[in-house]
Amino acid sequence: MKYFALIFALFASPVGAQQVPQSAAEMQLSFAPLVREAAPAVVNIYVKVVREVQRTPLQADPFFGRMFRDPLTDRKPRVQNSLGSGVILSDDGIVVSNYHVVAMATDISVVLNDRREFSARVLLADEDSDLAILKIDAPEPLPYLPLRSSDSVEVGELALAIGNPFGVGQTVSSGIVSGLARSGRSGGGGRGYFIQTDAPINPGNSGGALVDVQGRLIGVNTSILTRSGGSNGIGFAIPADLVAAFVAQAQAGRTEFGRPWAGISGQPLDTDMAATLGFDRSGGIIISGLHPASPFLEAGLEVGDVILSVGGQPVNTPSEMVYRMSVAGLDAQADISFSSAGQQKSARVGLIAAPEVPSRDAVTLPERSAFPGLTLVRINPAVLSDFNLPLEIEGVAVMKTGVFAARAGLRNGDVILAMNGVALSHPGQVAEMLTEQVRQVEMLVQRGAQRIIMRFRG
Secondary structure (H helix, E strand, O other): OHHHHHHHHHHHOOHHHOOOOOOHHHHOOOOHHHHHHHHHHEEEEEEEEEEOOOOOHHHHOOOHHHOOOOOOOOOOOEEEEEEEEEEEOOOOOEEEEOHHHHOOEEEEEEEOOOOOEEEEEEEEEEOOOOEEEEEEOOOOOOOOOOEOOHHHOOOOOEEEEEEOHHHOOOEEEEEEEEEEEEEEEOOOOOEEEEEEEOOOOOOOOOOOEEEOOOOOEEEEEEEEOOOOOOOOOOEEEEEHHHHHHHHHHHHOOOOOOOOOEOOEEEEEOOHHHHHHHOOOOOOOEEEEEEOOOOHHHHOOOOOOOEEEEEOOEEOOOHHHHHHHHHHHOOOOEEEEEEEEOOEEEEEEEEOEOOOOOOOOOOEEOOOOOOOOOOEEEEOOHHHHHHHOOOOOOOOEEEEEOHHHHHHHOOOOOOEEEEEOOEEOOOHHHHHHHHHOOOOEEEEEEEEOOEEEEEEEEO
8 A cells, every 4th residue: 555655646746846766665666756857967078189190110210200201101190089978066067077088188078968068178187096077167057966975875775877878878777886995996097996886887988977866976987897898787986075075176276186195005904914913803904114204104103003994984905095095185184093013093194295305306318318308306205106106115216208218118107226236316316327428328127016127228
């Protein structure tokens, strides 16, 4: 009788008075009222990207280029079009999408559900988080989705994915939240902490909305786990709490996302490691290194301590900790709990940007050097953060290779540890050695976890 009364009440109500479903029984009837409310805030994003035509090394050479021109390959840059999805987050036109949707774009168009089209500009974008905040200017207030705190989302909740897969137009797929605290790197390029869903997400859904049954945004769809290229029921969304942090920084005028710097290295404390080290349980992040400028060191933590929670939320991987710090924001204070010498303790850590101390002292090699245009910097915490370098590394970092150094094999983010047997600590040393008339140069280079010896003849 209850279901009969509910169905009668719904059909007896005027169409315009239909409400968002409030119970499981109502959900069994239709998602239509929910979609009707949420869909207008989900947009299609069309992007134009100008790409240079790949040229051969001889064509790119300043001297030989004239001799090896090919009418078929020496063409103007090509314009490529791509598409994705986005979500309007405010009535004045703040839109969130994925970084990989708008990266390198020269022209961005946002098309609303009612077919209105607007040009958009990027306010803030971050490749590591795979998020971008856009702005469109409309003559009247726009429909938007409210954000729901990601920490209130539970596994098993109903969820809808709304986007523009394969460019066929806006579509809706349903499923549940199938996992939380998924860490790693997403297919779109983002790395960190994700909400997992089995609601089908296909190419073009990137940047679209994952909404709950109240029409609130709980995540931005970013990638899927697949072997075939199609949806296998394992999709990932960037949590709404991180989206809110991005919006706040964009509205404050930042053009790059300011991510708090921990200044620590560590790894998850698994069962085997916990047993070896004498801990009574696994979980948390065991600290293996602390930079002298780390705010965690200043708060009293030491190597061997285990960080258990940040801001009252448990952390079990470095990606989770970075996420928690990013959500808290720069210049905030985060309460942490940690285990030290078998005792559980607490501390308050200041969330700071990676310090630019000492100064980078950037040096760009002149034309008369072996590698003109090569830009080198002294390593400080900000450089460590920019290139995700080990805390203890010493040397000089490659900020920009220039043409000749790139051909020789150097890459941005490489660290030159020594040159001709001389340990390096300042970019001026490299400039001095490479501007001299040297017949042979030997560099010891750190690239990720590898050390490489490079030899060059003058």
